[in-house]
Amino acid sequence: MTFFRKRSANPVHQATRANLLRSARFEVIPLKNLEAQLEYLPEGASVSVTASPAKTLEDTWTLSQTLADQGFTPVPHLAARMVTSEKQLRQLVSQLADIGVSEVFIVGGDAPDPFGPFLDSIQVLDSILELDHGLSHIGVTAYPDGHGFISEGALSAALHAKQEMLASAGVSSHASTQMCFDPGAISAWLQREREMGLTIPIHLGIPGAVDRAKLLSIGARLGVGASLRFLRKNRSTVTRLFSPGGYDPNKLLAPLSSVLEPLGISGLHIFTFNQIEKTEAWRRSTLDIGDK
Numbered sequence: 001m002t003f004f005r006k007r008s009a010n011p012v013h014q015a016t017r018a019n020l021l022r023s024a025r026f027e028v029i030p031l032k033n034l035e036a037q038l039e040y041l042p043e044g045a046s047v048s049v050t051a052s053p054a055k056t057l058e059d060t061w062t063l064s065q066t067l068a069d070q071g072f073t074p075v076p077h078l079a080a081r082m083v084t085s086e087k088q089l090r091q092l093v094s095q096l097a098d099i100g101v102s103e104v105f106i107v108g109g110d111a112p113d114p115f116g117p118f119l120d121s122i123q124v125l126d127s128i129l130e131l132d133h134g135l136s137h138i139g140v141t142a143y144p145d146g147h148g149f150i151s152e153g154a155l156s157a158a159l160h161a162k163q164e165m166l167a168s169a170g171v172s173s174h175a176s177t178q179m180c181f182d183p184g185a186i187s188a189w190l191q192r193e194r195e196m197g198l199t200i201p202i203h204l205g206i207p208g209a210v211d212r213a214k215l216l217s218i219g220a221r222l223g224v225g226a227s228l229r230f231l232r233k234n235r236s237t238v239t240r241l242f243s244p245g246g247y248d249p250n251k252l253l254a255p256l257s258s259v260l261e262p263l264g265i266s267g268l269h270i271f272t273f274n275q276i277e278k279t280e281a282w283r284r285s286t287l288d289i290g291d292k
Helices: 011-022 032-040 057-069 086-099 121-129 152-169 183-195 212-221 225-233 235-242 250-259 276-291
Strands: 025-028 046-049 073-079 103-107 137-142 172-177 202-207 265-271
Touching (some): 046 057, 086 121, 121 137, 137 152, 152 172, 172 265
Parallel strands (some): 025 046, 025 265, 046 073, 103 137
């Protein structure tokens, strides 16, 4: 049995999707082109700030401070393989309190070689939970489309382990999915995980209204290779998602409407690739259509 359906015009399903759009989180990248885009963020928006080997964790923390100063709610990514030492980890966690940040998103990171003692997100999560961290919520990653270097079994085991660690520590949590362009794969993956005992709330990761060329070029540099390989191998999906008129996030989101509530998808994580103006225009337009 699968929950996946091609499309749903059910008012209840549409309302669920609209609620996710209203509370969506925007992911941004600490690059020079971002500053001019910040004005298009909704007032008080929750903003996820990436970390990648191309930039430093200090860049992530600095942008988080800037966002907090402007009235947004920043959620910095803490990339395990970019942490140089236990001492740096303690300093980073301490700085979160100084910024006024109570939530962090823990990822493994794309560095081919770890900068310090942490090989993966489980190790850095374990160390954080041993600290007087002051965090009220911790997000972790999930991979419905797989990972270029980690088996599906290992990914599943790690996700369930992190769920248990966070629950045992009494810390509120969720898992955000990495970008996946196949609605059926997302639905089938999450149904399997739920049947295996996964109860953690899921935030669905989708690209915003992004130019195809930028999506492919920046995505390749930011560790979404599995989804990009899927696009290259599945020409029909490329055609469906990117034409006519270019990529439309609704082509990915609408077919999942009927499974959002049954499978416990309680949040939307939008990868903006710093194209916030276009992404916010899409979000508002979609909400306006749904409200009519």
